[in-house]
Amino acid sequence: MSVDMRTYLGHVELANPIVTAAGCAGSGAELAQFFDLGRIGALTTRSITMAPRAGRPTPRMTETPSGLLNGVGLQGPGVDAFLTRELPWLAQRNIRTVVSIGGGTVAEYAALARRLNDAPGVTALEVNLSCPNIEDRGRVFARDGAASAEVIAAVRAVMRYDVPVVAKLSPDTADIVSVARACATSGADALSMINNPLGMSIDTETMLPALAAGTGGLSGPAIRPLAVRCVWQVRAALPDVPIIGMGGVLTGRDAFELILAGACVVAVGTALFHDPSSCLRILRELEEIVAARGYQRLADVIGLAHRPPGATARHRTDFEESSL
Amino acid sequence: MSVDMRTYLGHVELANPIVTAAGCAGSGAELAQFFDLGRIGALTTRSITMAPRAGRPTPRMTETPSGLLNGVGLQGPGVDAFLTRELPWLAQRNIRTVVSIGGGTVAEYAALARRLNDAPGVTALEVNLSCPNIEDRGRVFARDGAASAEVIAAVRAVMRYDVPVVAKLSPDTADIVSVARACATSGADALSMINNPLGMSIDTETMLPALAAGTGGLSGPAIRPLAVRCVWQVRAALPDVPIIGMGGVLTGRDAFELILAGACVVAVGTALFHDPSSCLRILRELEEIVAARGYQRLADVIGLAHRPPGATARHRTDFEESSL
Amino acid sequence: MLTTRQVDAYHALTVVAPRIAEGFRPGHFLGVAVGGPHTSMLTRRAFFIHDVKPDYGGTVEFVFAVDGPGTAWLAGRRARDTLDLVGPLGRPFPLPRDPVTCVMVGDEYGSAMLFTVADALQRRGCRVDFVLGGASADRVFGAMRARRMAETTTLTTEDGSLGMRGRVTDVLPGVIADVRADVVYASGPMETLRRATAVAVEFDIPIQVAVEERMACGIGVCMTCVLPVIGDDGVTRMVRACVEGPVFRGERVRFDDVGTIPFDALGAPGGGSRNVS
Amino acid sequence: MLTTRQVDAYHALTVVAPRIAEGFRPGHFLGVAVGGPHTSMLTRRAFFIHDVKPDYGGTVEFVFAVDGPGTAWLAGRRARDTLDLVGPLGRPFPLPRDPVTCVMVGDEYGSAMLFTVADALQRRGCRVDFVLGGASADRVFGAMRARRMAETTTLTTEDGSLGMRGRVTDVLPGVIADVRADVVYASGPMETLRRATAVAVEFDIPIQVAVEERMACGIGVCMTCVLPVIGDDGVTRMVRACVEGPVFRGERVRFDDVGTIPFDALGAPGGGSRNVS
C-alpha cells in the first residue's frame, strides 16, 4: 500500500519529508554519485557565508559514543561562488534546495538574504542561528530569543514572500520554546531543530582537546533524545508552525519518531557520512512504517504522539469512514 | 608505581576522586553487597526531599543510543526517614557521604539544609538545582543564574561552615559559566556538573512517549561530550572552584577525560546500572592511566588539558626536579 | 563460555557461571549485558534462570524470546562465545514448610523458571501440578518436562493448536478444584498474573507471582522497576521488583494500578507531599 | 563474506565485493563500517586497497594495523562474517604515459597500497624499484612481493632488525641517484611523505603522495579531511583528502602547515573574510 508522503513547509510542497541537513551534503554533486537527489524532499546546502571561509584547523572531527563531534567552522566558498557554481548546478537538475545562511551580524544575514532573493532555485531559506554574534562578545544568536528574532525579522523583511524563511534553533538554550516563539512572532515561516549542541572531547593520550577548535558540535544518535524533546516542546507550544526535525536520524524508525513528536520534515545529517544513500533508505523505511501502522497519508501521523494517552490513534479505517 | 589519589572538595579531603552520582546508588546498602563503599571517595545519596515521594508512574526508563532516559521523579523516603534510617547506616560504616537535596522553593532547600545541619556523617551537601521552582511556573532553578544563586545563598547561610556546599548544575541553560559564577559568588564551595539534560523518546509501536512522564533526563556516554565541555568552560572561567565532573563515565579513561578538563572529583552514575562495582574498576583504571602518563599525584593532572597546545605537560620528572 | 539451542519459539543459552549457580535459589534472575564491546545498548537484560547444573563447576541456563535488539543479539551468539552476567538477582520463591499441593502456572517463556521451583517443592514432598500456556503450540515452553514431573499437566493455547483453546487462567479454576490445590505459583505476563491472582483469591488460597517489570539495573539502585504493593502495615508503597521482588504474594500486588502511582501510595503527589520534580 | 589472515604485525582481510573490485584503480581506498549493528561507533574507517582479484566475481583485500577500537573489532572478524564497505573512494594515482623509472616508497602499512600501482606501472613498461620500511622487521609490509617484482628493493627499520637502520627517507636519495629515478610514489605517515617530498624536490623529480588524513565520510561531504594544497593558480586551498586526494603531487602539499589554516589560504581568518563561527 502506498502512502501519500507529501508535506508542506508553509505553502511550499515537498514530494516527501526527507531532506539533507545543512552542512552534511557537500555541494550536492558528491551525493549525486550515490543517488538521485531529485527523489528526496529537498537538499539543504551548507551554511553559506558572505566571504569564502577556510574553516578551522584539523583535527576537525572525533567520534564519541553514538555521536560525532565536529569543529569544521563553516568552511565554504562564500556566497558569490555559491551563486555562480553550486546553486545553478542544483537548479539545472531541478533539485529542491533549502539554502542555509550564516552570518556574524544581523546586517550580514540580511545582506545574504538580499543576495539570494533573486536567485532561481531557492525553495526555502534556512537561517542558521548558531553563529556567534560578533557584536555581542561572540554570544551565539540561537541562545536567546531576542537576538534570534532580530535576525529573523531582518531576513524576512528582505526575502521575497514566496520563499519560506526557516529559523534553525539550537538546544543550547534555557528555553527552546521561548526562542521558537520569538522567531515565529518575528516572521519565521517554519522552524528547524536541532543544531548541534556544543560538546568537547579530550584525547587522553596527548592530554589535549581532540579537536583543534577545542569545542565542537555534537551530532548523531546520541543527541536524538534532545531533538525529540525540542520538537515535542515546540510543537506543543506552537502547533501551527511547521517543524523540520533533525538530530541522529539513522533509520525510518528514527524519522518516524521525530514526525510523531511533531516534525513535518525530517533532515538527515550524520547518517550520510556512514551511508551516502541513507536518505532513500530512510524514506523507504518510513513509508513502510507509516503504511504498517495503517495510515495512507503522512499528514495524519505528524504530531500524533501528542494525543492523550488513552485516546486511540486515528486509524486508516477511521479516516476512510470520516471521509465518506 | 602508586599514585597519590587524594583530592579535595574545598577543605574536605577525599581518599580518591571516584564518587557515586546522586540518585544512582540507592541507599548505599544495595551497592555494599558488591563492593566496600569505604574504598571510594564518597557516596552521593539520591536527592533527599522534605516529604516522602512515590515518584513518577512507570515506564520510568528507556534506552537510547549510548544513553538512558529516566523519569524516576525523585522517588525517596523523605528527610525524616533518611535521617533515621539511611544516613546512620552510612555513618556507622564510616562511608564518606555527600548528601544531595532537592526542593521546590528556596525555603524548602533551606529547611532541608537546616535538618541536615546537625546530622553526623554529612561530608558535603550537594544542592540539586534541576528541580522545578513551584513559585516560578515550574521553571527549573538550574536554568538561570539568579534563581540558582538564591537557593545556594539560602543553603549556605544555614549550613555549618565546615560542610562544603556543592551546587549541581544542568547543561540545559544558555550559559553554564554564568550560572556557575552566580553560584560561586553566592557561596558555593564547589560545583558539580552535569545533571541530566532533558530528553524524550517516543515508542514507535504505541506512537506515544516511551516514558510515563513524557520527558526524562538523559544520562550515559551519549552526554559525555556535553559534560566535558561544561567542566572545561567552567574550569577556564573559575579555575579555583573545585568541580565534581560527571556524565557518561564508564571507564578510567572517561574519568581521566573529565579530570583533564578540570574536575577534581568524578561521579559515576549510569555505569553502576551495568556494572555494580564499576567505581572500583574505574578507580583502578584511572590510577593506572595517571601512572602510565608518568604522574605520581592526581593533583598534577587536574585541568591539564588547559595548558597551551605547544606546552609539554608537567611531567613526573619535572615535578621531582622542581620539588628539590 | 556457552552453548546454545533453539526450543520451538525460544532460545536457550547455557553459560558456565559457577558463582551464580552456587548462589541460585528458585525464582532468581540474571542481568545479561548485550551488544558486545562499544555497543550503544547500555542496560542489561533480565532473564529468569531456567536451570542450574553442576557441569564445569556450575552452569546456568536461561530461555528467551527475541523481542528487540538485545535479545536479537543474544540469539546470534554462538557456542564458546563469552557472556557478561550479573546474578543471581532478586528475592527467590518462599517454599512451604508442609507437603502441600501446588499448582504451577506458566505462560509463554514465563514457564521456564517454574521447573526449579517445582523440583524444590517435590523435594519437600509437595504434590505439583502444571498449567502451561502460550499463544500457540510453539510458544508453550516445557510441556514434556512438566508431564514427566507433575501429577497432572494442563496445556492451553490461544489458537487451540495444543491443549485447550484459551488462556492458562481459563483452566486454572478447574485445576485448583480438581487437585484441591493449597497454593499457586505463577509466572508470565502481568495480565496473566493479575487473572491468576483473581482466581486464587476466589478460592481463598495463597498465590506467589514472579512479576516482570522493565528493569535497568536489576540491583535496586535505579528505581525503574517499581509497582504498587501493599505492605504488612496495609500501606501501599512503590516497591522495586528487582530487590523487593520479583516474587510477591499475588494479593499484595495492586495489579489494576500497575503503571500508575495510586493516590493512597506512600509519597503520592497530593498525598501530603509536594511534587518537587 | 571474507577471509582473514595475519601478516606479521598486520591483519589482511579479503572481502568479496565485485562492484568495488570492478571500479578499482591503484590508489583507491575503502570505507569500512565497524562495530556491527547497534554499535556506538558511527564513522567508517578508511583503508587503502591492497589488492583486487577476480575470484568469486571480484574480491578486494586491505591490510591494517590495530590502532583503536574500530581496528580491534576488525581484527576479531572471522571467516564468513560479512562486512559493510563503501568504495572505491578517492582519486587514484595518475600513471605516466612513458616507460619511466619509478621509486615506490612505502612506510609501515602504507606499503600495502603500492603493489597495484607498481603492477600498473610495470604493465606500461616502467621500471620499478622499492624502498620499504617500518619501525621494526614485523612492521615492514610486502618485502617478499617487492623483491619478486622490483628491480631493486631497499628495506629500512628504525631498530635495525631488518635492512638498513633508519627511515625510508634516509635511503631514498641514494636509491634515486642509483636508479636514476624519474618519479617517486610514496605512501605512509605524513612525516614520511613530507621528507620524501623534500628529497624529490631536491632531485627535481615529481613525486605523487597518498596522504592519510582523519576522515569521517570519505565521500567529500563532511569537510573533516582537509589539508592546505597549492592549486594550479598558485592559491592555497583547504582541500579534501578524500575526494580531491588522497593522491596529490607532493610539492603541492604544504606539509609544514598541515593542521593549520595558513594565513594566505583562500578564506583564512583575517584574509579578508570575517570569522563567523
Ligand SMILES: Cc1cc2nc3c(=O)[nH]c(=O)nc-3n(C[C@H](O)[C@H](O)[C@H](O)COP(=O)(O)OP(=O)(O)OC[C@H]3O[C@@H](n4cnc5c(N)ncnc54)[C@H](O)[C@@H]3O)c2cc1C
Ligand atoms: C525479572 C525479569 C525476568 C525476565 N525473564 C525473562 C525470561 O526468562 N525470558 C525472556 O524471554 N524474557 C524475560 N524477561 C523479559 C526480557 O528482559 C526482555 O524481553 C528483554 O529485556 C528485551 O530486550 P530487547 O533488547 O530485546 O528489547 P528492547 O525492547 O529493545 O529493550 C529495551 C529496554 O527495555 C527493557 N525491556 C524491554 N522489554 C522488557 C520486558 N518485557 N521486561 C523487562 N525489561 C524489558 C530492556 O531490558 C531494555 O532495557 C524478563 C524480564 C524481567 C524483568
Ligand SMILES: Cc1cc2nc3c(=O)[nH]c(=O)nc-3n(C[C@H](O)[C@H](O)[C@H](O)COP(=O)(O)OP(=O)(O)OC[C@H]3O[C@@H](n4cnc5c(N)ncnc54)[C@H](O)[C@@H]3O)c2cc1C
Ligand atoms: C585514505 C586513508 C587510507 C588508510 N589506509 C589504511 C590502511 O591501508 N591500513 C591501515 O592500517 N590504516 C589505514 N588508514 C588509517 C586507518 O583509517 C585508521 O587506523 C583507523 O581509522 C583507526 O580506527 P580505530 O577505530 O582503530 O581508531 P580510533 O582512533 O578509535 O578511531 C577514531 C576515529 O578517528 C579516525 N582515525 C583514527 N586514526 C586515523 C588515521 N590514522 N587516519 C584516518 N582516520 C583515523 C577513525 O576513522 C575514526 O573515525 C588509512 C586512513 C586513511 C585516511
Ligand SMILES: Cc1cc2nc3c(=O)[nH]c(=O)nc-3n(C[C@H](O)[C@H](O)[C@H](O)COP(=O)(O)O)c2cc1C
Ligand atoms: C560536519 C557537520 C557540518 C554541519 N554544518 C552545518 C551548517 O553549515 N549549518 C547548519 O545549520 N548546521 C550544520 N550542521 C548541523 C546539522 O545540520 C544538523 O543540525 C545536526 O548535525 C543534527 O543532525 P544529525 O545528527 O543528523 O547530523 C552540521 C553538522 C555536521 C555534523
Ligand SMILES: Cc1cc2nc3c(=O)[nH]c(=O)nc-3n(C[C@H](O)[C@H](O)[C@H](O)COP(=O)(O)O)c2cc1C
Ligand atoms: C536513574 C537516575 C536517577 C538520578 N537521580 C538524581 C538525583 O536524585 N539527584 C541528582 O542531582 N541527580 C540525579 N541523577 C543524575 C546523576 O546524578 C548524574 O548527574 C547524571 O546521570 C550523569 O551521570 P551518568 O551519565 O554517569 O549517569 C540521576 C540519574 C539517573 C540516571
Ligand code: FES
Ligand atoms: S531495576 Fe533498578 S531498581 Fe529495580
Ligand code: FES
Ligand atoms: S572525509 Fe568527509 S570530506 Fe573528506
